[in-house]
Amino acid sequence: MPLRLSTSAVDFESRFAGLLAMKREVSEEVNDVVRAIGQDVAQRGDAALIEYTAKFDKLILTPATLRVTEGQIDAAVAACDRATLDALGLASDRIRAYHARQKPRDDRFTDALGVELGYRWTAIEAVGLYVPGGTAAYPSSVLMNAVPAKVAGCPRVVMVVPAPGGTLNPLVLAAARLAGVDEVYRVGGAQAVFALAHGTETIRPVAKIMGPGNAYVAAAKRQVFGRVGIDMIAGPSEVLVIADGTANPDWIAADLLAQAEHDTAAQSLLITDDQGLAEAVEAAVERQLATLPRAEIAGASWRDYGAIIEVGTIDEAVPLADRLAAEHLEIITADAEGLAARIRNAGAIFLGGHTPEAIGDYVGGSNHVLPTARSARFSSGLGVLDFMKRTSLLKCGPEQLRALGPAAIALGEAEGLAAHARSVSIRLNLGDSA
């Protein structure tokens, strides 16, 4: 049974706070193991990478076979089902079009004093993309990471993907090809993250590492952070559906289960002002679970972390949604737009009954890498900006330095930084003679 809460209950606030504080992740203590792998890969490069791959992936590689060749990618693409390839192509095109609009503009201007100011965006030179192997090898995730990287203009996008027993998902390679990934290596785990961060004889280092992975991969990313950039460490996925009596309970149930099938730690929540809908959704979830291939996972997620919250009026959903700060927020109400406009915290909002979250996962065009575990309060989904960085620009001539210099000297002196002050005054004393 999922949790049932009602804002009209006297204990609502404490029960809702309990829901917010619910820990869905068991963080394995793998730091020491991972640290040893990191030191080894940093010191011995390819040799260490190859040894760990033999040990963990049961795959014997040589420096020459670390990289997946263009010919091997060609063969993988040729082996893919045509309809699925077309769907992947549609997804790729739509993701590219959506993200192209995110490309930031540079700024350059001259102020009233004649000071030239501005900033300039540049793409990160080399980014690494971690792609999990096995059952979690999602071609859609390859697109969601690699397409924005290429839209940003990253010259070198490097993908690592473990090939347990030698097997790679052809669709993952097809997605890499579609997205324009420059290099693919058949390695995974913490060792692949360290190879990207430190570089080996075969794999040149990158400046930032993106993409999801298991506890070992996440620990490795945390450990290399600083040496390279990393994206967020993603937690279990979640959806919040806000619905009123106009919504179709079967559709909502399907959406709650689509989230729940990801992971037993996923979370599916419904807020509604309609008690009849709440009951109909709960019944529909049970009915649909019966015929779901991943019923065991989805059922556990729904039982352990699912919740239905009844509110007196749909307006009461707004502050609750802001506190939950869901990764995915579906709004299926008479005035979905109006409600959405009042909500501050959400990774992505899906408006109306005909926008199931799965559209956003695949072919909507927006990014499906979104902030989890309430981090939408302070962070954003993946986008083009994550593959770029901004350099500020400042240029004074002699006149501008005369105008601004005295204030800089005053502040330098007030902060006890005499050399700061002198770096200005030495120029002012010399005037514009240089």
Place this chain on the structure above:
Amino acid sequence: MPLRLSTSAVDFESRFAGLLAMKREVSEEVNDVVRAIGQDVAQRGDAALIEYTAKFDKLILTPATLRVTEGQIDAAVAACDRATLDALGLASDRIRAYHARQKPRDDRFTDALGVELGYRWTAIEAVGLYVPGGTAAYPSSVLMNAVPAKVAGCPRVVMVVPAPGGTLNPLVLAAARLAGVDEVYRVGGAQAVFALAHGTETIRPVAKIMGPGNAYVAAAKRQVFGRVGIDMIAGPSEVLVIADGTANPDWIAADLLAQAEHDTAAQSLLITDDQGLAEAVEAAVERQLATLPRAEIAGASWRDYGAIIEVGTIDEAVPLADRLAAEHLEIITADAEGLAARIRNAGAIFLGGHTPEAIGDYVGGSNHVLPTARSARFSSGLGVLDFMKRTSLLKCGPEQLRALGPAAIALGEAEGLAAHARSVSIRLNLGDSA
């Protein structure tokens, strides 16, 4: 003596690699101490915060005196030197004007299929700003953090600043007033970071914590990361000057020392194609050091981490600068703009001889919180975007779902996520009947 390198030397590459790999930070192992403080503050709130403040800052507080009152800020402002206040006001106005141009635009569009897409930026609801006490209490840093937060539209900007023995820097309070900080608390250290992250009876929690601090503060920020957002963990400051024979060696020496006076671990580097300039700068540094109040700090920094790199042509500076990815890059050459355009990695670029980095520290308008330790390869200086987050928006009607649905179903099935596929197909089977 600073390091002297020349690209013409046979061992240049290995010596330059050594410079890049140079570790300037000794990371103290304070994690366990800090973790205990965190648990205590999370559990006991104000009481713990007050106890740690008594212990570390020798200051006895009560819940009623944790907060610095408006009257106390008024009195501090009244006690400030007029000229310094004016300088701070100029800085504040210029920082506001520069950052106002960084405010991102929302996007909303309808594609050829009729799908409505877009994204929306919102300010983070509550941000905390850590301000160090004592000698490192820099009013300019208050402006650099708080002004962009207010430009972003954060409704609640909370500042914590330790008051050892009860003393607060009046200019820090004046800067808080100018920037529009909403609440100021006289607490610091790891305990203040945990108070911001968890909240106490007196201090409501924030969603993101910014600002520099000592090893304890940095460890606390790392520990609360995830529960709240944090900014970068700043390392020792650094400057790279690229100069040719047109540059004034005394000015360059002053700039190198302005960086070096921050910290014995600061780093000042010069790349030049002019051997005469290299020698003149080295001599000028020694001369200027003699009369510098912070000569001991600046001298140690210059001796231990400073370097002068001679290149055959100024073009050779470009790849070296990209590898160094300096926090501050001054370009003082005949064609500074042309050279700047070819450099990818730098936190901020200061163009021409009349733009000492200290102008950017105080009154240029651009932000002085910039990526250190080569992280300009993958990250940006502080800006308005750091105080906002993006929510993506997606809206399909029945027709759009019919157009996109089959591809989503194909990809859901290819990824083994049947409930994803069903959340689309259940709607298509029902058509637009709902």
